[in-house]
Amino acid sequence: MVVKKKSISSASPWTEKGKYSKTNEIHYSFLKPQLRHALLLCFLLSVWFVILRCFLLSSSTSENNIEKLNVDEKAPKTTSKSSAISKCEGGMSVYLYDMPAEFNKGLLKDCSHLNPYTDMCPHVANRGLGQPLSYMAESAVATTWFATHQFIAEMIFHARMENHPCRVLDPINAKLFYVPFYGGLDASSKFHDANLTARDELAVRLADYLRSKPWWERHHGKDHFLVLGRTAWDFLRRNNNFGNSLLNLPDVQNMSVLTVERNPWDRVHNQHGIPYPSYFHPYTSHEMMTWQNKMRQSSRPHLFSFIGGPRRGVEKAAVRDELIRQCSESGRCKLLKCGKGPSKCHYPIEVLKVMSQSQFCLQAPGDSFTRRSTFDSVLAGCIPVFFSPHTVYTQYEWFFPAGDAREYSVYIDENALKTGNGSKRVVSIEEELFKIEREQVERMRSAVINLMPRLTYAHPNATDLGFQDAVDVALEALWAKRLKLNV
Numbered sequence: 001m002v003v004k005k006k007s008i009s010s011a012s013p014w015t016e017k018g019k020y021s022k023t024n025e026i027h028y029s030f031l032k033p034q035l036r037h038a039l040l041l042c043f044l045l046s047v048w049f050v051i052l053r054c055f056l057l058s059s060s061t062s063e064n065n066i067e068k069l070n071v072d073e074k075a076p077k078t079t080s081k082s083s084a085i086s087k088c089e090g091g092m093s094v095y096l097y098d099m100p101a102e103f104n105k106g107l108l109k110d111c112s113h114l115n116p117y118t119d120m121c122p123h124v125a126n127r128g129l130g131q132p133l134s135y136m137a138e139s140a141v142a143t144t145w146f147a148t149h150q151f152i153a154e155m156i157f158h159a160r161m162e163n164h165p166c167r168v169l170d171p172i173n174a175k176l177f178y179v180p181f182y183g184g185l186d187a188s189s190k191f192h193d194a195n196l197t198a199r200d201e202l203a204v205r206l207a208d209y210l211r212s213k214p215w216w217e218r219h220h221g222k223d224h225f226l227v228l229g230r231t232a233w234d235f236l237r238r239n240n241n242f243g244n245s246l247l248n249l250p251d252v253q254n255m256s257v258l259t260v261e262r263n264p265w266d267r268v269h270n271q272h273g274i275p276y277p278s279y280f281h282p283y284t285s286h287e288m289m290t291w292q293n294k295m296r297q298s299s300r301p302h303l304f305s306f307i308g309g310p311r312r313g314v315e316k317a318a319v320r321d322e323l324i325r326q327c328s329e330s331g332r333c334k335l336l337k338c339g340k341g342p343s344k345c346h347y348p349i350e351v352l353k354v355m356s357q358s359q360f361c362l363q364a365p366g367d368s369f370t371r372r373s374t375f376d377s378v379l380a381g382c383i384p385v386f387f388s389p390h391t392v393y394t395q396y397e398w399f400f401p402a403g404d405a406r407e408y409s410v411y412i413d414e415n416a417l418k419t420g421n422g423s424k425r426v427v428s429i430e431e432e433l434f435k436i437e438r439e440q441v442e443r444m445r446s447a448v449i450n451l452m453p454r455l456t457y458a459h460p461n462a463t464d465l466g467f468q469d470a471v472d473v474a475l476e477a478l479w480a481k482r483l484k485l486n487v
């Protein structure tokens with residue numbers, strides 16, 4: 001059974017699936033006795049897959065892929081049902097704290113005051129998936145597309161963990177402890193509170209709550225983890241400035257903290273980057289594969305695109321002005337400019353449309369280093385172009401391949417986009433991208449599309465997913481980390 005699973009996955013679009021896992025050896029040791037059978041099966045499946053691909057390529061040349069996102073009956077049905085993680089191999093088990101509501105769901109009662117800039121009520125709906133994108137829906141079946149808010153991963157993670165196959169109800173033998181605290185929503189609800197004690201209040205109470213539990217004492221919280229939907233900077237208040245002090249609390253520093261943006265200079269080494277949620281929340285690997293195939297076949301008339309607005313007074317975002325200038329002057333770039341007020345760039349469908357018609361998507365730092373847009377671009381099969389190593393390379397070690405970043409992205413140092421400092425001429429992004437060979441572009445796009453499953457948050461009600469999503473990958477990495485710590 002294990003052999004079958006492995007060989008199927010080597011013929012499926014998820015070839016990369018096991019490659020980044022830190023506990024690979026465990027699976028491969030099962031393989032040895034039946035290696036020959038596996039290889040034969042693998043070969044046959046590869047042939048089948050190549051034939052299938054040829055058939056698909058010749059039969060479908062959809063120009064307007066975004067307009068019809070219905071389940072494509074021509075897409076191959078997945079045969080791989082089981083995933084390593086769903087068996088919770090190696091004895092991994094996760095206990096969810098059943099915490100007082102004030103730490104999570106209770107915060108949602110006052111959803112219109114969770115963020116000073118936005119009414120979060122529509123965004124916290126459907127366990128954090130947000131409002132369904134009905135025009136993307138597959139009519140009869142439950143929708144898998146939502147206008148998901150960028151800072152809501154903590155809610156989606158919680159919902160998915162409640163149904164997760166590795167969840168155990170008895171803490172006595174649990175190996176990992178998940179603390180479902182909606183820290184991002186708590187922090188943003190108090191951004192403008194002048195009273196710093198009040199801003200930190202719930203975080204301090206969280207630490208008190210955990211310390212009072214017998215499971216905390218066993219390993220001083222080293223087997224506990226938190227998930228935060230906002231960037232680490234919101235929880236690292238210094239000099240009475242911005243945010244709260246959650247990540248400065250000694251108890252929290254003993255836990256693993258999963259966040260959409262970590263502090264790359266974090267001395268405690270307990271912060272781990274997790275993907276921003278995008279708009280696609282599938283139930284099955286068939287849905288995932290169908291979408292991947294769609295993005296493989298999408299025609300991409302734009303060499304590159306930029307979706308974003310200028311940022312005034314944010315030094316690390318200065319590069320945006322240059323990107324906007326170069327993009328608007330290039331005939332090969334599609335610019336979707338975000339400004340104040342209503343703009344196309346706030347509509348998921350418009351964002352996905354531009355990205356799925358582009359070969360490269362520029363990912364400039366904004367208010368912080370990372371961007372949700374990076375994950376939207378992967379979802380659209382668009383190769384990301386980075387200008388700071390902290391947008392992805394120093395952030396998501398569990399999720400992006402550790403090897404050569406050029407396999408899935410382009411890097412242009414932001415200093416190359418400035419004059420002065422010895423250089424008279426700024427680099428032309430168009431020239432840089434145009435010079436990459438076609439075959440190389442194909443390979444990169446294929447790598448990006450293969451990353452899609454592990455960067456996706458599956459629908460929390462999924463029961464038989466058939467692939468490892470972002471939550472599965474995070475759990476596997478936490479488990480590997482715990483084994484290494486040997487606590």
Ligand SMILES: *[C@@H]1O[C@H](CO)[C@@H](O)[C@H](O)[C@H]1NC(C)=O
Pocket residue numbers: 126127129460461
């Ligand atoms: C999951 O399923 C339950 C039970 O059918 C339903 O009430 C709930 O709304 C579903 N959750 C989401 C996020 O759709």
Ligand SMILES: *[C@@H]1O[C@H](CO)[C@@H](O)[C@H](O)[C@H]1NC(C)=O
Pocket residue numbers: 195196197198201
């Ligand atoms: C600040 O908040 C704390 C906790 O909510 C409260 O006890 C204290 O009285 C507040 N201080 C002021 C000056 O309002």
Ligand SMILES: *[C@@H]1O[C@H](CO)[C@@H](O)[C@H](O)[C@H]1NC(C)=O
Pocket residue numbers: 219220221250251254
């Ligand atoms: C953190 O863990 C260490 C052991 O690694 C322990 O000595 C220390 O007391 C813990 N800190 C807290 C605040 O629990």
Ligand SMILES: *[C@@H]1O[C@H](CO)[C@@H](O)[C@H](O)[C@H]1NC(C)=O
Pocket residue numbers: 415418421
């Ligand atoms: C000048 O260029 C060097 C090397 O590329 C870089 O490290 C430095 O930050 C740049 N200085 C400014 C002011 O851009």
